[in-house]
Amino acid sequence: MRVLVNISYNGRDFSGFQYQHDYRTVQGTIEKQLKRMHKTFVRIHASSRTDAGVHALNQYFHFDTEIDLPPEKWKFILNRAMPKDILINDVSIAADDFHSRFDAKGKTYRYKVYTGEKNPFYDGLKTHYPYKLDISKMKEAMAPFIGTHDFTTFSSAKAEITNKVRTITAFEVTETPDGYEFTITGTGFLYNMVRVLTAYVLECGRGIRTPDTLNMIAAKDRTVIPKTAPAEGLYLEKVWYEKL
Amino acid sequence: MRVLVNISYNGRDFSGFQYQHDYRTVQGTIEKQLKRMHKTFVRIHASSRTDAGVHALNQYFHFDTEIDLPPEKWKFILNRAMPKDILINDVSIAADDFHSRFDAKGKTYRYKVYTGEKNPFYDGLKTHYPYKLDISKMKEAMAPFIGTHDFTTFSSAKAEITNKVRTITAFEVTETPDGYEFTITGTGFLYNMVRVLTAYVLECGRGIRTPDTLNMIAAKDRTVIPKTAPAEGLYLEKVWYEKL
Structure with a gap:
């Protein structure tokens, strides 16, 4: 069983x-x-x-x-x-042939950021990013990810998988009382991909990087996005199966 | 300095x-x-x-x-x-003669309880008390604490202090989306006192104990209240000084 x-x-x-x-x-x-x-x-x-x-x-x-x-x-x-x-x-x-990994059709991740003063009670639960963020710049950086792309630029250089093409179906940001939450849905994600994407979007929001997503994707070069956002803000929110 | x-x-x-x-x-x-x-x-x-x-x-x-x-x-x-x-x-x-402990005129503690299903993200931050609580019973148990009493019944038997008389000036409960928060203000608190008081009030709210606070106080016997609420729900909220 x-x-x-x-x-x-x-x-x-x-x-x-x-x-x-x-x-x-x-x-x-x-x-x-x-x-x-x-x-x-x-x-x-x-x-x-x-x-x-x-x-x-x-x-x-x-x-x-x-x-x-x-x-x-x-x-x-x-x-x-x-x-x-x-x-x-x-x-x-x-069913006896169901496999929780191979039968997954997609996943949704959530990333939680707070921007005010350090809060000791968020330790381990949200990422502290103490900067003023421009939500329109973040949205501008996020929108071009929707679709099917080679995500070499946005995954860990350590990833062993050779096919780095993935499909993103949704990528949204919402304001919370003290920060932002990002949700991203896709057919699959490369190692560290959500954390690298988030680091890029946050830098665009902060204004230390100009949104230029399609060129970043086209570069297929991990070194153009040197940051990985911390693990503590990342939540596996949902796994999508055909029948669940 | x-x-x-x-x-x-x-x-x-x-x-x-x-x-x-x-x-x-x-x-x-x-x-x-x-x-x-x-x-x-x-x-x-x-x-x-x-x-x-x-x-x-x-x-x-x-x-x-x-x-x-x-x-x-x-x-x-x-x-x-x-x-x-x-x-x-x-x-x-x-001032050179100010002392953070001896000059404190009072303290306020907060105690956080949630009553629904276990939430892994509250681990260490709120006490899980998965029972339906009757807020009127809790208020009935809380009100008689206001005033000056010998709190022997409500402090750790390990406490070495011999004078167990303390004054409570406020003791309130508020509902939160998934539980209750208690705030208690007094001139001073005995070892474990807030946690023992809270355990007693929660048992009254749950209906496994009938509010009988004045008799409990009069008993001056720690063994009549055997429980101590867990540390994780307790917050030192404010320390009151003459000039701050």
Whole structure:
């Protein structure tokens, strides 16, 4: 039986999603609990391996099990075993050939920035960018990303994938009482891509860079955008599947 | 010259205010920086030694220094050296006989509770109390605290102070979108007093205890209120001085 789980987590105290020996990770935390229940190791497969410090509002993972429990019971048992920074939102039974990563049709990320004085209570939860931002300049920088492009300029030079073409379907910014939140939806994202895009848009908003997005994309050169926005402002907001 | 500093801190990652060898404390963090500036140890004196996990919105401390800097410069230098979970709000020059602790005329604490589903992003910042609360019962439990009472029932049995008479001047509760916030003002508080009072009021709100405050106070017996609300919901909100 394939079990599909939707979770939220506060990434602040995790060394990312993916299992690492000797580090506290989301995967390690969950697999430890599943091993306790199954008396044997059970691997989980997530839609997205978020980096250290990155949060999730709706992350998915699946696993296979012989334990036959109704979804509500799974939810209850798993939630009871989770630490305070992980919440099980929902559990469902998936088709045996469903894969939380390969079946994902798209993802939405949110990036949270606050611009006023440093707030100790946002530590780990929002990025502090203490500058006056021009929202029209940010929108001007963001709009040309919509569509299908080679995102070499906007991904980590460390990315091993050779095909860097991705499709962005939405990229929006909204003002909050003390800053801005960006949401971006696409068919897929390269390593660090949302954080590099955000760093570029913030520099345009701050006025230390002139929006020139199409030329930046055309450059296919990571070195023209040297910044990566911090992990703490990034949230995996939604994973889109055909049937969910 | 006596320098008076107003700070905020997120208590989540501190083992309290007071210096402890081998633990991360607010006092230790600040004294380390002052030592760097002065090339010698400089002791700070706080208005209140908040416990591990307790936050401060406006905590005060003072120290004596030979370094003659204008307040704004102190603020700038100290803020630059602070970690992300401490903010220097304000610096002023105090009279040589001013003492941040002994001159405090009163304090206000805030306690934050949320009552819905667990929220991983509140971890360390609000107390999760997932019960329906009756605000009228809470107000009924709170009102009789106003005035001067012996608070033996409502303080840690570990408290070494023998005079447990304190005056409470205000105790209020407000609804928030997902819970309640309590503010309490008094001339002084015993060890754990706000957290024990809050635990009692929450139990009255939840209906597992009937408000009977005057009898509880009269009992002068800590064992009649066995609970202490968690540190994470508690904020030192304001310290009242004659001249500030």
